[in-house]
Amino acid sequence: MLNFVKPQLIVNKIFVLFVTILLPHYIYGQTEIKEISLNDAIEIGLKNNPEIKAAREKISAAKGRFWSGISLPSPEISARYEWIPKDKSLKNFGELTHEVKQSFEFPMNYFLKGRKLRNEEEIAYYRFKQTELIITSQIKSAYYNVLAKKEQLKIAEENLSIAEDFFKKAEIRYNVGEGTNLERLTAKVQFTEAKNNLEVVRNELKTAIAELNFALGYGRQSEEIFTLKDNLVFKEYNFSLDELFSLSSYANPKIKIAELNLSSSYIDKKLAWSSILPSFFLSYFKQARDGDRGYYGVSFGISVPLWFMFQQRGQIQEASANVNIAKLELQLAKNEVYLRLKSAFNEYENDLKQVKLYLNDILPQSEEIFRVAAKSYEAGEITYLEYLQAKQTLINSKNNYIKALLKYYLSLFALEEIVGQSLLK
DSSP states (O other), X not given: OOOOOOHHHHHHHHHHHHHHHXXXXXXXXXXXXXXXXXXXXXXXXXXHOHHHHHHHHHHHHHHHHHHHHSOOOOOEEEEEEXXXXXXXXXXXXXXXXXXXXXXXXXXXXXXXHHHHHHHHHHHHHHHXXXXXXXXXHHHHHHHHHHHHHHHHHHHHXXXXXXXXXXXXXXXXXXXTTSSOHXXXXXXXXXXXXXXXXXHHHHHHHHHHHHHHHHHTTOTTOOSOOEEXXXXXXXXXXXXXXXXXXXXXXXXXXHHHHHHHHHHHHHHHHHHHHHTTSOOEEEEEEEEEETTEEEEEEEEEEEOOOTTTTTHHHHHHHHHHHHHHHHHHHHHHHHHHHHHHHHHHHHHHHHHHHHHHHIIIIIHHHHHHHHHHHHHHHHTTSSOHHHHHHHHHHHHHHHHHHHHHHHHHHHHHHHHHHHHTSOOOO
């Protein structure tokens, strides 16, 4: 007797086979990891960051205020029907006047307002640059933090491999009667600690990756969606404090904004003095009287600031005080930038010394100590505890070097943010 397979079962099997073959390819296509450099990361982050987008829109808004700020007031258009007999409609007027009237300030005022509004455009631009510097520093810090955590992960994996190897050897030595139980237990504890430390570093790396994704604008993504092209290697940069302060004096956005505010306060003072000058109005009108439409007229006038002892005097006094305030704020901005720069520069110099100390002295000595200790332990010349101390010295030296190197680069990024331009070429 023949067994026939139901058509629905065949369809189900074909569907499962289809999903099994194609789904992995689809998933891979969705989660494909891209390799990016630090410059790529900065470009992505600046493109995606909402603060950057908002700051850019504020520049556009400032440009719009320029045109509205120098515009003349809207002209007045009017029609007057006069001498209309009682109980009659408007068409029975005795006199009809159509008038167009335009008022405007003293012409110099528009020039001064235009200069002030151009300053506001520049202020919006430097606020944008200030935001860009902060975001760029955050991206660089997050990028290098991931690089550092990956290096620490390699060290933790190496430490685990060594701990596991010697735990196995300690077990063998104990079983054949060549090693002590203390040695075996100590090796086991070290092996367990190495495994735990590896998990800690893995979790720290996940956190660092999530922070980088956030800096790049991928807020909800916590997994690694990029592999980093750059490496955490030491490169020395030499600056002097005077050189950096000279750079910051014309590149730091906070100083530039304070300078522009001072310039605007001088313009406001000129505008306050120009308020004593008259404003003008012109008008043109056409008239029809008693059925004759052939009349026209022109008028002009000026406003006379009779009360300049009150309103204009107050404006001038206020504007003069604002100039002095702007001068003090500029000096305060320069002092603050210099203080921050000096503090960051001292930290940079200290971090540079630490990195060089590890590279030139601590790391080579630690590696030599461990190399000698490993050979001596294999030869039975030293105990496991002595070997363990040498191994811990090397692991700690490597970890501390990575921390010092990361701190060195973070201090460089802080200097860049304060100065207002990139220093790493």
